[in-house]
Amino acid sequence: MHQSIVIKNVNIVNEGQIKSTDVFIQNGFIQKIGNLSGEITKDAKTIDGTGKYLFPGIIDGQVHFREPGLTHKGDLYTESRAAVAGGTTSFIDMPNTVPNVLTTEILDEKFRIASKKSWANYSFFLGVNNDNLDSVLQMDTSQFIGVSDDGLYFTKKGNLLADSPDTMEKLFSNCKSIIAIHSEMEKIIEENEEIYRAEYGEDVPIACHPLIRSEEGCYQSTKRAIAIAEKHKARLHILHLTTEAETHLFRNDIPLREKNITTEVSVQNLWFSDKDYQRLGTLIKWNPAIKTEQDRVGLLKALLDDRIDIITTDHAPHSLEEKEKPYFQSMSGAPMVQHSLYIMLELYKQGLISLEKIAEKMCHNVAILYGIEKRGFIREGYFADLTLVDLNSPWTVGKENILYKCGWSPLEGETFQSKVTHTFVNGNLVYENGNFSEFIPGQRLEFK
Numbered sequence: 436m437h438q439s440i441v442i443k444n445v446n447i448v449n450e451g452q453i454k455s456t457d458v459f460i461q462n463g464f465i466q467k468i469g470n471l472s473g474e475i476t477k478d479a480k481t482i483d484g485t486g487k488y489l490f491p492g493i494i495d496g497q498v499h500f501r502e503p504g505l506t507h508k509g510d511l512y513t514e515s516r517a518a519v520a521g522g523t524t525s526f527i528d529m530p531n532t533v534p535n536v537l538t539t540e541i542l543d544e545k546f547r548i549a550s551k552k553s554w555a556n557y558s559f560f561l562g563v564n565n566d567n568l569d570s571v572l573q574m575d576t577s578q579f580i581g582v583s584d585d586g587l588y589f590t591k592k593g594n595l596l597a598d599s600p601d602t603m604e605k606l607f608s609n610c611k612s613i614i615a616i617h618s619e620m621e622k623i624i625e626e627n628e629e630i631y632r633a634e635y636g637e638d639v640p641i642a643c644h645p646l647i648r649s650e651e652g653c654y655q656s657t658k659r660a661i662a663i664a665e666k667h668k669a670r671l672h673i674l675h676l677t678t679e680a681e682t683h684l685f686r687n688d689i690p691l692r693e694k695n696i697t698t699e700v701s702v703q704n705l706w707f708s709d710k711d712y713q714r715l716g717t718l719i720k721w722n723p724a725i726k727t728e729q730d731r732v733g734l735l736k737a738l739l740d741d742r743i744d745i746i747t748t749d750h751a752p753h754s755l756e757e758k759e760k761p762y763f764q765s766m767s768g769a770p771m772v773q774h775s776l777y778i779m780l781e782l783y784k785q786g787l788i789s790l791e792k793i794a795e796k797m798c799h800n801v802a803i804l805y806g807i808e809k810r811g812f813i814r815e816g817y818f819a820d821l822t823l824v825d826l827n828s829p830w831t832v833g834k835e836n837i838l839y840k841c842g843w844s845p846l847e848g849e850t851f852q853s854k855v856t857h858t859f860v861n862g863n864l865v866y867e868n869g870n871f872s873e874f875i876p877g878q879r880l881e882f883k
């Protein structure tokens with residue numbers, strides 16, 4: 436259902452600049468950027484962009500949309516709908532669905548479901564762990580967006596790659612595609628669990644979470660993974676960094692395109708810190724854990740100085756019932772994909788990051804890092820995935836505007852100054868001032 440649309444007098448935030456211009460969209464693509472008048476836009480729907488800011492659609496490099504198998508928490512329809520309402524137009528989903536994505540058959544099935552249900556553009560990681568390592572090494576993994584172990588440890592202890600240096604050696608010496616790993620050492624976590632269990636029994640306070648899933652567990656794991664990757668010249672991506680200490684293990688003296696070792700931060704680690712455990716309890720229990728205020732500040736600094744390459748959400752919905760349990764039973768993770776751009780724009784309002792840097796880390800760099808074709812930038816000939824934002828339109832997160840299937844957010848009660856007013860996916864205006872268009876499926880991400 437492509438339409439011709441012209442966005443007039445809008446500030447485009449793109450490739451390190453903000454420029455006031457017009458953008459003409461037709462047949463799914465950005466056809467023209469510049470001051471437009473007359474013939475070309477004659478039959479086009481006009482959107483007045485005066486005073487607003489146009490970003491490339493956000494590409495979220497790490498989400499858990501829960502389908503198949505865990506659809507009481509979320510599914511590809513509900514979570515991708517929440518995504519586009521928050522300005523996210525593409526996502527890459529993790530393999531800890533049920534069954535785990537450990538074969539190409541299951542991967543194909545996820546692509547099939549997404550082609551029917553996803554509002555946003557999509558791709559999926561193939562899961563890799565000790566169980567399927569040999570078969571993964573037989574595959575031509577350069578055909579996949581990447582392999583990842585994220586979340587697979589939920590179904591089986593001891594499956595974090597970070598706990599299996601032999602597996603990592605074998606994988607890193609053979610795998611041609613991006614290897615995205617969840618970097619924590621299970622052994623260190625288990626030792627810490629025993630210490631706190633001895634002290635508190637089963638009633639361990641949530642404030643102990645960052646001490647159990649500790650800085651040490653993250654740092655040792657990331658350091659070792661980088662050493663093994665460097666030895667084999669593998670393409671390693673460390674998922675959701677949570678400590679300042681780890682940021683110093685990454686380089687910022689070479690362009691992203693030349694890096695073999697990259698990393699990311701998830702928005703919640705730029706927003707929450709250990710001071711929030713008292714207020715929000717297990718609602719902000721994540722793996723790896725939200726750490727200290729010093730870590731939060733250090734992560735932001737590393738993002739700004741390019742040791743951290745991209746921003747993701749690790750959107751991980753669970754039902755409230757699954758969250759509101761004593762420490763050991765409470766599920767880790769929380770929904771975020773509808774609110775990621777809002778968090779970053781609020782940090783902009785606080786003077787902590789520029790709009791250009793937000794576009795770089797949430798759009799351009801994700802496209803570069805994963806080699807995604809023709810997305811992530813506002814350029815003529817690129818897909819018209821675009822997000823229009825009003826920076827002066829305050830609103831408050833509440834049950835009535837949360838779109839996640841699980842129906843809650845750790846951000847409830849938070850007031851954000853900015854609002855996404857329009858979201859375009861492949862040239863289709865799918866979201867406008869709180870209303871959705873008819874359902875139009877997103878596309879499979881193509882990559883180089």
Ligand SMILES: O=C1C[C@@H](C(=O)O)NC(=O)N1
Binds near residue numbers: 586720722
């Ligand atoms: O890595 C992960 C996985 C995620 C989930 O719930 O799937 N939850 C988390 O807290 N971290």
